[in-house]
Amino acid sequence: MELESICVFCGANPGARPQYLAAAQAFGRRVAEEGLTLVYGGGNIGLMGAVADAALEAGGRVLGIIPGFLKDKEVAHDGLSELVVTESMHQRKAQMAAHSDAFVALPGGFGTFEELFEMITWSQLHLHQKPVALLNLNGFYDPLMAQIDRAISEGFIREENRPLVTAHPDIDDLVAALKTYRHHAADRWLPAVAG
Template identity: 55%
Template structure:
């Protein structure tokens, strides 16, 4: 599979570790070099802005999707290839999914987790069969991955559902894993009393 567009979920802040911005910059530039469209939340701040600026500087195509109330707060990037304005956050996520062939999460906060887990849930329910990647910059996602494993041990997440996403410490490795991703049929409910 060759992914032609990737949706980026990441922080509207830059975080405390310079490695996060460096990873966002590398991601934007790399997608542009590979002629992969960057789809993201449309902001000009934080890691979102860093990735978008890097992709644009490298001649890439960048598509933003932002709800109107955030655009009115003047956080929308004004130099994108395309900017879609939605009425709600729900519409934003649905359009981002529709425009993308896969998803990558960089470090971020509640919004990043919300978007990531919504795409994981949609994958679990076979709403989409697209690859989801976590770029584990400086071990940022280690606690989250430990929590997911805890959910498996405690009987809330089927171990088979761990195949819904791929994780890597470097961008080239992550993109390689995403390009070779094949969605396996996953059944959420085996019976009424089991996951």
């Protein structure tokens, strides 16, 4: 699959460290420089706003998708290439998935985690075959990756499905991984039951 768009999940807050904001800006610029469309949640605050603004300033196309009930709360970005307003969060995520060739999570909170894990789960279920990756700034996602490894060792995730999400310390490694990704989820996500 040719990479034409990247969906980014990230915080509606800037985070406690200035490097989070700087990385969001650098990522937005990089998406634009690669000639890719940035797809994201449509807000103009926090890391969401920073990644969109940076992509726009670098001449990129930015598609924001936001549910109506969050349009005012998250302060919808009014300078995007395109803003789609949906009726629900479920529609928002479906639209984001439909318009994206890859999914990247920057640091964020509950919403970022939820969106991230839905895309990993959909990949496991073969509902899509797109890469899912984390920009692992300062080890932000180390505990999450450790939890995934724990779930594997405890028999809740198949070892073969471990590559469905990858973590990368910098943008160059992450973009390279997206470009070379090959989907290879196990046909079954649960081990056979001994009978």
